[in-house]
Amino acid sequence: MIPDSRHLLHIRGLSVETLQTYLSLSQKIKQDPSKYTQVLKGKSVLQFFIENSTRTRMSFDTAIRKLGGGIISFSPGISSLNKGETIIDTIQTIKQYGMDMVAIRHSSSGAPALVASVLDVPVVNAGDGQHEHPTQALLDCFTLLEHWKINPTQANPFKDKTIVIVGDIFHSRVARSNIHAMTTLGARVVLCAPQTFLPSDLSLFPKVDVEYKLDRILPHADAVMCLRIQFERQNDRQIPSKQEYRHFWGMTAERKHALKSGAVVMHPGPVNRGLEIDPEIADSSQSLILKQVENGVWTRMAVLATLGSEGALS
Ligand code: CP
Numbered sequence: 025m026i027p028d029s030r031h032l033l034h035i036r037g038l039s040v041e042t043l044q045t046y047l048s049l050s051q052k053i054k055q056d057p058s059k060y061t062q063v064l065k066g067k068s069v070l071q072f073f074i075e076n077s078t079r080t081r082m083s084f085d086t087a088i089r090k091l092g093g094g095i096i097s098f099s100p101g102i103s104s105l106n107k108g109e110t111i112i113d114t115i116q117t118i119k120q121y122g123m124d125m126v127a128i129r130h131s132s133s134g135a136p137a138l139v140a141s142v143l144d145v146p147v148v149n150a151g152d153g154q155h156e157h158p159t160q161a162l163l164d165c166f167t168l169l170e171h172w173k174i175n176p177t178q179a180n181p182f183k184d185k186t187i188v189i190v191g192d193i194f195h196s197r198v199a200r201s202n203i204h205a206m207t208t209l210g211a212r213v214v215l216c217a218p219q220t221f222l223p224s225d226l227s228l229f230p231k232v233d234v235e236y237k238l239d240r241i242l243p244h245a246d247a248v249m250c251l252r253i254q255f256e257r258q259n260d261r262q263i264p265s266k267q268e269y270r271h272f273w274g275m276t277a278e279r280k281h282a283l284k285s286g287a288v289v290m291h292p293g294p295v296n297r298g299l300e301i302d303p304e305i306a307d308s309s310q311s312l313i314l315k316q317v318e319n320g321v322w323t324r325m326a327v328l329a330t331l332g333s334e335g336a337l338s
Contacts, residue, residue: 031140031147032327034156035204043165043208047176049326049337050166050319057090057322063329063337064093067124072115072139073150074100075131079293080150080159083320084127087328090321096123115139125332128152133197146331154195154257160292161201163323165209167316168247171288180210186244188235190216190273191251191300194223194262198292199251207231214241217273220262238273242282249290250275250300270299277304288312 035043053060069088073081088095098118100106105114115126126147128136133153140147151157166176174181187206193199193215206213207229214233215222226234235241242248253269263269270276275289283289289305290312297303306313329337 028140030331031136031149032158032331033136033140033147033149035158035161035201035208036156038204038208040208043162043205044177044181046162046323046326046330047166047169049330050162050323051170051176053325053329054319054322057325060091060325060329060337062092064088064091064124064332067332068094068096068122069125069127069328070096070098070118070123072098072118072126072128074105074111074135075129075151077129077150079317079320080129080157083317084148084150084324084328086321087324091325091328091332093124093328093332096121111135111139112142116142119143119145125328127328148327148331151197153197154200155197156201156204157197157292158201159320159324159327160198161205162327163316163320164198164202164249164290164292165205166323167290167312167319168288170319171312171315172246182206182209182211185210185246186212186214187247187249188214188216188238188241188245189249189251190238190275192221192253192262193217193251194221195254195257196251199249202249203229203232214245216241218263218269238279239282242279243284245283245287247288247290248275248283249292250295251292252294252296252300266299274299275301275305277302280305280308280310283310290316292316 085095125145127150128139129150130152133155135152136147136149149158169176189199203213214235216235216238289310291301
């Protein structure tokens, strides 16, 4: 897969240098956001969210405002999509009002690439179906690098780090983007889940390890990323019961003691509290969950600034 550098549609295929450029710019922006307040001056970004979102949508809003850009909001619930208008006709229509970039979230994998194929402006994938969520992976990697005080531009930034991704990997675009990003940056990534929550074709992720028992891998993890169980995407029962899932794969309060000293816990949100992670861990000093939320603004600013300035800002 050859990435099209005009857009950010996926992490898969991006070079380590491209990831480092985004992460390094995120760091610079966080250190002094006042230097970047005019980057999108006179430009407008369409927030084309056709699927629910709190964090991604609001952090894109904040990022656009901080870069001095204008926001074009789209409300799918009161739009003519509900009358059967296609996504292509819809985006071509909105384009006539003037827009310089698009952030798109859609429940169908590939929708951002489809939109990008008919537009001459940069498109950012804000999460598509079970495919990818590239800006989530950037903010997750940024958060870990910041916490571990690692320079994003050093060789193999995640060298010697073991990152365990636990839960509903099958449905998770967050997991897919993070697997590509974290392994490219040098981490050992271990997927941990019941068999039914793992993708059937693991050869798509040749660099990962798999461990079915959380208790066996937990003491080796430098970071544990819990994933939301996506009940809305399940066609049949993939776990026998929530209680059993929590017992074997939940970051329960009891498992806090199994973590090695200094290990951190993450979750992209929204969280099913008491299922994937207990409040005793989610709200503890080992949790980076709210830091992930905050850092979403800086990393999305970096993406919008890079694409909006055709790379001139790296
Ligand atoms: N992590 C994430 O994408 O959250 P939202 O669905 O709230 O945007």
